[in-house]
Amino acid sequence: xxxxxxxxxxxxxxxxxxxxxxxxxxxxxxxxxxxxxxxxxxxxxxxxxxxxxxxxxxxxxxxxxxxxxxxxxxxxxxxxxxxxxxxxxxxxxxxxxxxxxxxxxxxxxxxxxxxxxxxxxxxxxxxxxxxxxxxxxxxxxxxxxxxxxxxxxxxxxxxxxxxxxxxxxxxxxxxxxxxxxxxxxxxxxxxxxxxxxxxxxx
Amino acid sequence: xxxxxxxxxxxxxxxxxxxxxxxxxxxxxxxxxxxxxxxxxxxxxxxxxxxxxxxxxxxxxxxxxxxxxxxxxxxxxxxxxxxxxxxxxxxxxxxxxxxxxxxxxxxxxxxxxxxxxxxxxxxxxxxxxxxxxxxxxxxxxxxxxxxxxxxxxxxxxxxxxxxxxxxxxxxxxxxxxxxxxxxxxxxxxxxxxxxxxxxxxx
Numbered sequence: 477x478x479x480x481x482x483x484x485x486x487x488x489x490x491x492x493x494x495x496x497x498x499x500x501x502x503x504x505x506x507x508x509x510x511x512x513x514x515x516x517x518x519x520x521x522x523x524x525x526x527x528x529x530x531x532x533x534x535x536x537x538x539x540x541x542x543x544x545x546x547x548x549x550x551x552x553x554x555x556x557x558x559x560x561x562x563x564x565x566x567x568x569x570x571x572x573x574x575x576x577x578x579x580x581x582x583x584x585x586x587x588x589x590x591x592x593x594x595x596x597x598x599x600x601x602x603x604x605x606x607x608x609x610x611x612x613x614x615x616x617x618x619x620x621x622x623x624x625x626x627x628x629x630x631x632x633x634x635x636x637x638x639x640x641x642x643x644x645x646x647x648x649x650x651x652x653x654x655x656x657x658x659x660x661x662x663x664x665x666x667x668x669x670x671x672x673x674x675x676x677x678x
Numbered sequence: 679x680x681x682x683x684x685x686x687x688x689x690x691x692x693x694x695x696x697x698x699x700x701x702x703x704x705x706x707x708x709x710x711x712x713x714x715x716x717x718x719x720x721x722x723x724x725x726x727x728x729x730x731x732x733x734x735x736x737x738x739x740x741x742x743x744x745x746x747x748x749x750x751x752x753x754x755x756x757x758x759x760x761x762x763x764x765x766x767x768x769x770x771x772x773x774x775x776x777x778x779x780x781x782x783x784x785x786x787x788x789x790x791x792x793x794x795x796x797x798x799x800x801x802x803x804x805x806x807x808x809x810x811x812x813x814x815x816x817x818x819x820x821x822x823x824x825x826x827x828x829x830x831x832x833x834x835x836x837x838x839x840x841x842x843x844x845x846x847x848x849x850x851x852x853x854x855x856x857x858x859x860x861x862x863x864x865x866x867x868x869x870x871x872x873x874x875x876x877x878x879x880x
Contacts, residue, residue, distance in 0.1 A: 478774060480749055480767070481742045487729040490722045494707050503768060505696050506729065510742075514730045520692045521723035527689040527708070528716045540683045540712075547682055565682070566705060572680060 479503075484510075536607070538583040538600050540565050548572075548580055555579040557614040561604065561633065563587050563621060571619065579617070582607065587625040588632055596632055604633065608640050615643040622649050681705075686712075738809070740785040740802050742767050750774075750782055757781040759816040763806065763835065765789050765823060773821065781819070784809065789827040790834055798834055806835065810842045820848040 479485040484506060491502035509517050533539070534546035537559075541547065548554060548568075558579030562568055568581050584599045607613065616637060620626035634644055650668035651660050660668075681687040686708060693704035711719050735741065736748035739761075743749065750756060750770075760781030764770055770783050786801045809815065818839060822828035836846055852870035853862050862870075 478771065480770070481733055481744050483725075483729045483732045483744065484742055486725045490725045493722075495710050496703070496706075501698070503771075504698075507767060508697050509726065510729070510733065517726055517730045520695075521726040523685075523688045523692045524711065524719055524723040527685045527712070528719045530685045531683055531712065540686055542683050542685065565709060568682070569680065569705075 533583075537581045538585060538603070539568050539581055553578075557612060558617065559604075559607070559613055559615070560617040560619050562619050563626070563629075567619065579615075584620075584629070587620055587623075587629040589625045589628075599629070601633060601636065605636050605640075608637055608642055613642055615645060618644065618646040735785075739783045740787060740805070741770050741783055755780075759814060760819065761806075761809070761815055761817070762819040762821050764821050765828070765831075769821065781817075786822075786831070789822055789825075789831040791827045791830075801831070803835060803838065807838050807842075810839055810844055815844055817845045817847060820846065824851050 479488060487506045487509075488499060488502045491497055491505050492499045494502075497505070509520070530542065532541055532543060534541045534549055535544055536549040537546060539546040539548065549556075555578050559582050560571065560577060560579055561582045561584060562571065563584055563586060565583060568583060571577050571581075582600065582604050584601065584604075586594050586599050588594060588596055588599070604616075608616065616633075618630045618633060620629055630646060637644060648671070649664065650671060651657065651664065657665070681690060689708045689711075690701065690704045693699055693707050694701045696704075699707070711722070732744065734743055734745060736743045736751055737746055738751045739748060741748040741750060751758075757780050761784050762773065762779060762781055763784045763786060764773065765786055765788060767785060770785060773779050773783075784802065784806050786803065786806070788796050788801050790796060790798055790801070806818075810818065818835075820832045820835060822831055832848060839846060850873070851866065852873060853859065853866065859867070
């Protein structure tokens with residue numbers, strides 16, 4: 477498909493470089509932008525430039541923030557002795573949305589994945605160990621995705637933290653809320669039986 | 679989902695304002711951009727600004743272009759007496775990709791759709807009529823989508839051009855290449871029988 481304008485071509489190529497966006501979708505998005513006001517599209521462009529220029533990562537937990545330390549680490553009322561280890565910033569937001577966790581986080585920035593060339597040195601694991609070594613942390617909750625890569629990373633961190641006096645826990649795995657039992661995969665279902673809990677009437 | 683950075687929030691909102699992109703996808707795209715080089719993302723932003731600043735629409739056919747007249751209208755070897763009327767720039771590119779058309783185009787910029795508040799005055803219909811009135815055009819091919827809106831627009835243009843000495847044709851409708859006959863909808867199939875053609879061995 478030949479694009480009749482060099483500027484259109486460039487903008488389409490930029491959008492098509494984003495994950496999950498092909499050239500046809502990119503074209504649709506750019507033609508949508510072309511129908512908007514110029515000031516509106518300039519604001520779009522400026523928001524990206526401002527993001528790259530101003531965004532910071534929290535010095536303590538590596539969550540995204542606007543200053544030196546993120547809002548969560550800067551809140552004294554949170555439980556700073558409980559650290560929840562997550563893969564990404566999206567995971568922090570997902571857990572925050574549950575309103576079930578009052579501790580602090582540690583964002584790894586990924587999981588160990590030899591297939592993708594990501595090793596422990598590419599992740600914020602050394603800074604996690606340093607944080608634990610400083611003391612004051614009682615519990616580390618490993619909240620990585622229950623995948624091969626997540627499990628590998630869990631195990632690696634577990635080994636790294638073995639010498640420190642800290643409780644290491646992982647989030648519960650089992651049948652998801654509203655899932656039909658007979659559609660649940662056998663590994664999850666088998667595990668949910670092994671990890672059964674006393675029934676408590678709430 | 680609360681976003682921990684104002685700049686992140688703004689960029690996510692901008693992406694989420696694009697058609698077909700929700701907040702979760704927008705977040706994924708922005709976090710992808712954050713992992714890129716700053717110069718890379720600045721180039722993305724600049725490509726949008728350059729697009730809005732430099733893009734033009736062809737004075738003759740309203741196709742997108744970088745100058746005053748588009749590449750198609752500026753090519754003397756094309757058949758300037760045959761005008762193909764299309765809804766959008768994407769349609770021009772789709773027809774050009776077939777390499778079956780050597781005439782020129784007229785981009786309406788939409789179709790008549792009272793439901794979306796789009797009337798004939800919002801489209802490039804007056805400029806089409808003026809183009810025909812000038813003379814030199816023998817055939818107008820209506821190549822709009824075979825929808826209610828496309829058919830309405832076809833009919834409107836047909837009425838507007840009735841007084842001019844110009845042949846008006848529409849693109850063939852029928853069973854699409856490689857479609858299974860028993861999955862083809864009954865309107866299309868019925869029409870393909872009514873519009874049958876003499877069999878020619880190619």
